[in-house]
Amino acid sequence: MQIIWVGSGQRFSFLARLLGIFARPAVFFSGVLLAFSALAEPYATRTQVQGYIDELVETHGFSRVALEEVFAQASKQERIIELMSRPAERRLVWHEYRKILVDEPRVSQGIIFWRENEAALERAAKIYGVAPEIIVAIIGVETRYGRIMGNFGVVDALSTLAFDYPPRAEFFRGQLTQHFLLSREEGKNPLSMQGSYAGAMGFGQFIPSSYRAYAVDFDGDGVRDIWANKTDAIGSVANYFAEHGWRGAEGVVERVTLGDETSELRALINSGLKPTVTVAEWRTMGVQVGPEQDDSRLATLMRMEQESGNEYWLGYDDFYVITRYNHSRLYAMAVYQLSQAIRKRRESTLDPT
Numbered sequence: 091m092q093i094i095w096v097g098s099g100q101r102f103s104f105l106a107r108l109l110g111i112f113a114r115p116a117v118f119f120s121g122v123l124l125a126f127s128a129l130a131e132p133y134a135t136r137t138q139v140q141g142y143i144d145e146l147v148e149t150h151g152f153s154r155v156a157l158e159e160v161f162a163q164a165s166k167q168e169r170i171i172e173l174m175s176r177p178a179e180r181r182l183v184w185h186e187y188r189k190i191l192v193d194e195p196r197v198s199q200g201i202i203f204w205r206e207n208e209a210a211l212e213r214a215a216k217i218y219g220v221a222p223e224i225i226v227a228i229i230g231v232e233t234r235y236g237r238i239m240g241n242f243g244v245v246d247a248l249s250t251l252a253f254d255y256p257p258r259a260e261f262f263r264g265q266l267t268q269h270f271l272l273s274r275e276e277g278k279n280p281l282s283m284q285g286s287y288a289g290a291m292g293f294g295q296f297i298p299s300s301y302r303a304y305a306v307d308f309d310g311d312g313v314r315d316i317w318a319n320k321t322d323a324i325g326s327v328a329n330y331f332a333e334h335g336w337r338g339a340e341g342v343v344e345r346v347t348l349g350d351e352t353s354e355l356r357a358l359i360n361s362g363l364k365p366t367v368t369v370a371e372w373r374t375m376g377v378q379v380g381p382e383q384d385d386s387r388l389a390t391l392m393r394m395e396q397e398s399g400n401e402y403w404l405g406y407d408d409f410y411v412i413t414r415y416n417h418s419r420l421y422a423m424a425v426y427q428l429s430q431a432i433r434k435r436r437e438s439t440l441d442p443t
């Protein structure tokens with residue numbers, strides 16, 4: 091047995107992205123974790139898996155034979171445990187993280203993705219109230235617009251994490267069940283689907299529970315296809331945002347300045363993703379917020395480390411909604427800034443002056 095430290099969500103995400111493999115948004119790991127040594131036997135013969143199969147048969151009426159066949163073909167992937175357990179090489183701060191996700195190719199490929207999917211993006215904006223640049227940026231950050239959607243069998247990935255990764259076993263056993271339900275509902279072979287090492291699938295990297303709850307058939311062909319159909323992927327991301335309370339009309343973040351990082355402020359900076367302090371209260375504590383900002387709005391105060399020093403930002407309700415996709419302020423800020431870079435570039439390209 092080996093003791094391995096796993097870093098924060100944002101570092102985890104970064105490493106995953108650095109490796110070209112994508113973590114499920116909204117899933118992240120922290121703390122001291124234990125990685126357990128390998129067992130060579132196939133999953134179908136494990137007592138633990140037999141117990142799980144019993145449960146699926148009893149609770150959801152699945153065929154035991156079918157499940158045994160699936161688990162006879164599923165195997166533990168050491169690489170998945172490695173990716174889950176990989177220690178962070180160094181702490182990633184905002185400017186380092188930003189450089190990876192808000193890069194030139196992601197902006198220019200985003201312009202192309204937008205152009206190619208303009209009708210679907212406009213319709214999604216109208217129906218769900220989510221601006222095209224936000225949807226484009228999510229798909230850009232998650233999979234580089236579908237270029238990197240993950241090459242692990244979803245059953246392999248979820249089984250490995252459910253049965254050979256004790257720190258998150260319960261969560262991933264739940265996702266494995268969701269995957270079997272999804273397969274049954276959609277008439278798919280559970281072994282046919284591929285995704286990230288955490289079982290996230292398609293353009294927007296939905297885990298099975300998110301697929302079941304939020305994926306939509308946005309082109310009306312009767313199938314919710316987030317794997318190959320960009321229109322469905324766009325509608326699904328927009329629906330995810332709408333269902334998590336996206337408002338759209340108001341600002342997402344606002345750059346602010348502080349006189350001093352007082353101890354009062356220090357205790358609140360980066361302390362939570364959810365906006366819980368009013369603009370009026372921030373003002374009283376010495377945060378210089380734009381004069382037009384409504385005093386009663388709730389915001390969270392963030393410190394973002396740049397090469398030249400700290401930047402301070404207020405995050406409003408929609409910022410919090412972005413963190414529902416991946417519980418990380420760096421992630422949400424990167425998505426938002428990428429969205430703005432794409433929108434700005436597109437406007438300058440479209441504008442003949």
Ligand SMILES: [Ca+2]
Nearest residue numbers: 307309311313
């Ligand atoms: Ca469809």
